[in-house]
Amino acid sequence: MNSNKRLINYPKITKHMSEELGITVKKDKDFSEWYTQVIQKAGLIEYTDVSGCYILRPYIYEIWETIQEYFNKKIKEKGVKNASFPLLIPESLLKKESEHVKGFTPEVAWVTESGSTKLNERLAIRPTSETIIYAAYSKWIRSHKDLPLKINQWANIIRWEFKTPIPFLRSREFLWQEGHTAFATKEEANTEVLDILDLYREVFEELYAIPVFKGIKSDKEKFAGALYTTSIETFLGNGKAIQCGTSHCLGQNFAKAFDIKFLDEKGKKQFVWQNSWGISTRSIGIMILMHGDDKGLIIPPKIAPIQVALVQLIFEDSKKQILKKSNEIKEKLKEIKIIIDDRDGYTPGFKFNEWELKGVPIRLELGPKDLEKDQVVVVRRDTGKKEFISIKELSKKIPNLLEEIQNNLLKKAKKNLEENIIEVKTINEFKKAIENKKLVKAIWCGKEDCEEKIKTETSAKSLNIPFNQKKQKGKCFHCNKETDYYAYFGKSY
Amino acid sequence: MNSNKRLINYPKITKHMSEELGITVKKDKDFSEWYTQVIQKAGLIEYTDVSGCYILRPYIYEIWETIQEYFNKKIKEKGVKNASFPLLIPESLLKKESEHVKGFTPEVAWVTESGSTKLNERLAIRPTSETIIYAAYSKWIRSHKDLPLKINQWANIIRWEFKTPIPFLRSREFLWQEGHTAFATKEEANTEVLDILDLYREVFEELYAIPVFKGIKSDKEKFAGALYTTSIETFLGNGKAIQCGTSHCLGQNFAKAFDIKFLDEKGKKQFVWQNSWGISTRSIGIMILMHGDDKGLIIPPKIAPIQVALVQLIFEDSKKQILKKSNEIKEKLKEIKIIIDDRDGYTPGFKFNEWELKGVPIRLELGPKDLEKDQVVVVRRDTGKKEFISIKELSKKIPNLLEEIQNNLLKKAKKNLEENIIEVKTINEFKKAIENKKLVKAIWCGKEDCEEKIKTETSAKSLNIPFNQKKQKGKCFHCNKETDYYAYFGKSY
Numbered sequence: 006m007n008s009n010k011r012l013i014n015y016p017k018i019t020k021h022m023s024e025e026l027g028i029t030v031k032k033d034k035d036f037s038e039w040y041t042q043v044i045q046k047a048g049l050i051e052y053t054d055v056s057g058c059y060i061l062r063p064y065i066y067e068i069w070e071t072i073q074e075y076f077n078k079k080i081k082e083k084g085v086k087n088a089s090f091p092l093l094i095p096e097s098l099l100k101k102e103s104e105h106v107k108g109f110t111p112e113v114a115w116v117t118e119s120g121s122t123k124l125n126e127r128l129a130i131r132p133t134s135e136t137i138i139y140a141a142y143s144k145w146i147r148s149h150k151d152l153p154l155k156i157n158q159w160a161n162i163i164r165w166e167f168k169t170p171i172p173f174l175r176s177r178e179f180l181w182q183e184g185h186t187a188f189a190t191k192e193e194a195n196t197e198v199l200d201i202l203d204l205y206r207e208v209f210e211e212l213y214a215i216p217v218f219k220g221i222k223s224d225k226e227k228f229a230g231a232l233y234t235t236s237i238e239t240f241l242g243n244g245k246a247i248q249c250g251t252s253h254c255l256g257q258n259f260a261k262a263f264d265i266k267f268l269d270e271k272g273k274k275q276f277v278w279q280n281s282w283g284i285s286t287r288s289i290g291i292m293i294l295m296h297g298d299d300k301g302l303i304i305p306p307k308i309a310p311i312q313v314a315l316v317q318l319i320f321e322d323s324k325k326q327i328l329k330k331s332n333e334i335k336e337k338l339k340e341i342k343i344i345i346d347d348r349d350g351y352t353p354g355f356k357f358n359e360w361e362l363k364g365v366p367i368r369l370e371l372g373p374k375d376l377e378k379d380q381v382v383v384v385r386r387d388t389g390k391k392e393f394i395s396i397k398e399l400s401k402k403i404p405n406l407l408e409e410i411q412n413n414l415l416k417k418a419k420k421n422l423e424e425n426i427i428e429v430k431t432i433n434e435f436k437k438a439i440e441n442k443k444l445v446k447a448i449w450c451g452k453e454d455c456e457e458k459i460k461t462e463t464s465a466k467s468l469n470i471p472f473n474q475k476k477q478k479g480k481c482f483h484c485n486k487e488t489d490y491y492a493y494f495g496k497s498y
Numbered sequence: 499m500n501s502n503k504r505l506i507n508y509p510k511i512t513k514h515m516s517e518e519l520g521i522t523v524k525k526d527k528d529f530s531e532w533y534t535q536v537i538q539k540a541g542l543i544e545y546t547d548v549s550g551c552y553i554l555r556p557y558i559y560e561i562w563e564t565i566q567e568y569f570n571k572k573i574k575e576k577g578v579k580n581a582s583f584p585l586l587i588p589e590s591l592l593k594k595e596s597e598h599v600k601g602f603t604p605e606v607a608w609v610t611e612s613g614s615t616k617l618n619e620r621l622a623i624r625p626t627s628e629t630i631i632y633a634a635y636s637k638w639i640r641s642h643k644d645l646p647l648k649i650n651q652w653a654n655i656i657r658w659e660f661k662t663p664i665p666f667l668r669s670r671e672f673l674w675q676e677g678h679t680a681f682a683t684k685e686e687a688n689t690e691v692l693d694i695l696d697l698y699r700e701v702f703e704e705l706y707a708i709p710v711f712k713g714i715k716s717d718k719e720k721f722a723g724a725l726y727t728t729s730i731e732t733f734l735g736n737g738k739a740i741q742c743g744t745s746h747c748l749g750q751n752f753a754k755a756f757d758i759k760f761l762d763e764k765g766k767k768q769f770v771w772q773n774s775w776g777i778s779t780r781s782i783g784i785m786i787l788m789h790g791d792d793k794g795l796i797i798p799p800k801i802a803p804i805q806v807a808l809v810q811l812i813f814e815d816s817k818k819q820i821l822k823k824s825n826e827i828k829e830k831l832k833e834i835k836i837i838i839d840d841r842d843g844y845t846p847g848f849k850f851n852e853w854e855l856k857g858v859p860i861r862l863e864l865g866p867k868d869l870e871k872d873q874v875v876v877v878r879r880d881t882g883k884k885e886f887i888s889i890k891e892l893s894k895k896i897p898n899l900l901e902e903i904q905n906n907l908l909k910k911a912k913k914n915l916e917e918n919i920i921e922v923k924t925i926n927e928f929k930k931a932i933e934n935k936k937l938v939k940a941i942w943c944g945k946e947d948c949e950e951k952i953k954t955e956t957s958a959k960s961l962n963i964p965f966n967q968k969k970q971k972g973k974c975f976h977c978n979k980e981t982d983y984y985a986y987f988g989k990s991y
Contacts, residue, residue, distance in 0.1 A: 051634045051637065053584050053630060053633070053634075055588060058585070058586055060582070060630075062581055063581045063649060066580055066581045066582050067579070069582075086556035086559075087559055087560070087563060088556045089559050089562075091546050091553065092551070092623075092656065093607075093656075093671070095547045095548060097547075111613045111614075112613055113612070114609045114621075115609060115610065116607045116608060116610075117608065117609075117610045117611060118607075118610060119606070119658035120604045120605055120606060127611075128548060130585075130609065140547075141544045150841070161585055167613075180582060348643070
């Protein structure tokens, strides 16, 4: 077959269009500009006239839907049920738990008017829903038979932060799930905190291919109103750490503020023990930062809205056969999220770039030569490696390759995380490590005043204090107090 | 086997508790009190301190999840993709389409402050999202290749109505889906309007077991900013009609206000044709009103969070066998949403009442006598009919029975709808029919000024003008103008 005929998909692409499509900066040169370009050029978000509020376009929203589906299945197995609580919280209710209100009121968006009428009381758009949910819990919980009570909601949240907003990472509106549970005993609450934290680890490692470390937050960094906060954290290539999810034990703080009591089996009134836990669309931003490269996004196969993009190289004399073979391939890969890119007016090269920019894990190329050999060109997005796979092996090899890519992304990210950890013994070593954009491990006292000073001197903060440390005597790298654990520190989002 | 031993589930129920649980009014005597009792006593919602904003508790929220799952599958097959648009809309943006702003601003909740800072511009909490979505569409749509554009979002909406709020039916916050589509031609838009309206009919008839009639809204009742609005409507037992869902053709009104243009195949700039369409959690309220009876809710099997509740009659000497047999039944019905009610401290009678109140389609009763005969007592919630079914036939008979209940609910509701339609020829007949709480069918001119007068005189309004009428000359029952169609009228929510 002679295929040196006119290419039907005539290249209309101009230099200007090509520049508009591609990322014009290197990720390791200008991380923040790279991020801005990726999320816009790959069509993930759209800015609006309200600073910090973004449109999540279908391509990226589909990832959130996948996370929701996975997470819903897992929590429902644990007996958690979904519900819907109101968006608006009266000011008086928000102020019922004193630590909580201090933490959140500076960033609350207030509704003060409806139509042309001024409201009697300001209404907060929920910055989180503890207060409105626990006002209900105090009505619903009467007896030990009502416990445990485990409810989750998927919701939009507004926190009017005054730092520069960044899509996904620090947006004024974001989407999340918030779980709110109540138990008869502290032990049950403790167990669930860790159980959920491990589910979060699973979501990040298994779906997002992001390695995380689990631990407890310092007193300074814990959730406003919590007894203690546990978190999963990770480290990005740009020298910054980021919190991925939190699971809080609220103790009886809210139970006392909201009078949530139950009659125990002996007929005695007791306050419940409560937890709350959440992950948000911030996770999508972390994924973008973690895996992306100079060509754009790299989306892990398990959550990719498009797992395979087939680009046809169409010439006049083989057009019919190419189209037929494409459908055959689609049929063979019907369990896979595949798209056949049959758009006219774009060159194959343009299409290759676009699917790379959008982070599609595998690209297939099908041209006249491939038809002859009954094969297809297979290109991995993560490594760029190109191979030929015969059509009849596709339905076996593509799922395997997707799994391999998923594993490789996690492995690579793990290696990067481990290589960036530096253990320090003194404040000078600490400062140097932070300057060198490292993740710092240090023996530390955990005290709030010590952390204040560290932050002032280095602008780094504690991420968490990992679980399951070998107990060993040591001295705080900063204040020299005796202590028996280490913590992770870093600059963070 | 002698089973006249002490009943282990000792009745602790007092008269007070039993009254608290049961509905104390008849549905046809005091419809609105009946509704209020059902939604509270069945644990569907919780009131909050913000009037008109309710908590949707897990039992009822699960119905919304089922609707979402069904609807998502159907629209994705049609090429619609989900996305997420911001909650807050700047006042200037909301005011861009003049009819639209008139319709919605009186009921907007305004954010005017963040933290302790006054905002420069008021931000509306979305009462619907046309304006924020179409500002984005004007950036995304350039060429005929970008069309059709079909996006949906699941969202919370606030409309600060000043009439008395009613949970589900007229709440200030509600949940919905809003689809927003753009096409190159009016024909495509027209086709989709009806296609979606038929999907809504399907959701109501197939899932909610609610019969509806499809038609076009009068000019007075159409959506603010629409070219025309189509709707599905139904009629409730209390003399009131209710709108179930709407599918609007926006024409080019918003395209012109937001400058949404595309380059057609001949290189000419054209405005797009747009639709928007939505159904909301109001549908749950309609279901409650439609099917419920004096004992409480009746939930159609296809959307019931619990399809079968098994109540055990436990006596000391057969307890073990009852528990074993219950598990065997659960195993046989594992495709069914079944709950084994093994709570201590409640009598079987209390449990029967509770599952009836909660509208569970089938109740199973298992006692010592049933063990002997290897059978179970099966009670239908819709008819109260009781029968014995042998255990070995359960896995075949229960799914069939659920289907029968689903069909019966729709059939009964259809009959009720048809029986309540009255055709009238004069305004006096019209008034009498409305007084008699009927759904009125009348030849009508459809004019806005005529409708204003009808409303003033009768407090009824037009519901819709049904599709596919036989064209026939006639005169408007009210103003005597020549016309060729009839419409439905009623008092409505």
